[in-house]
Amino acid sequence: MPKDTQPDYHPVVFRDRAAGYAFLTRSTATSEQTIDWDDGETYPVVDVEISSESHPFYTGKARTVDTEGRIAAFERRFGESGGA
Template identity: 40%
Template sequence: MQKGIHPENYRLVAFKDMSNEDVFITKSTANTSETIEFEGTEYPLIKLEISRTSHPFYTGESKLIDTAGRIDKFKNKYAKFKK
């Protein structure tokens, strides 16, 4: 492994899946200004739209996730082409 090219600021970070409220802890260098208390300890928080606990490939379930009204924006944008 080459020296001096890898980050030195690894720390424990909480990742929270916003679709099912699952929280898991792992090491990361990602920057964040939010924190969360998890099992009596405060961790920096990274919010995720989808993770291994909600992704259809891992769960075997298919579900519709409409983030910030993307489907409605698409329908409104292309409604004029509808006959």
């Protein structure tokens, strides 16, 4: 097996700017930005748009879609055949 084919796997901080939440994990992701973490070390930081702290599925703020009402409204407007 060839040597040096595996990517660099190192500690990285992922930061969710929307929720003000950050967590330290290991990843192959890289970044030029760094952050000073609680343990006194400096780690690269990767900003993400959504994490478990801000995603509606995990926070319990997900909207439920009333599919039955939408289908009934469609059938009222276009009839049973779908307007064709």
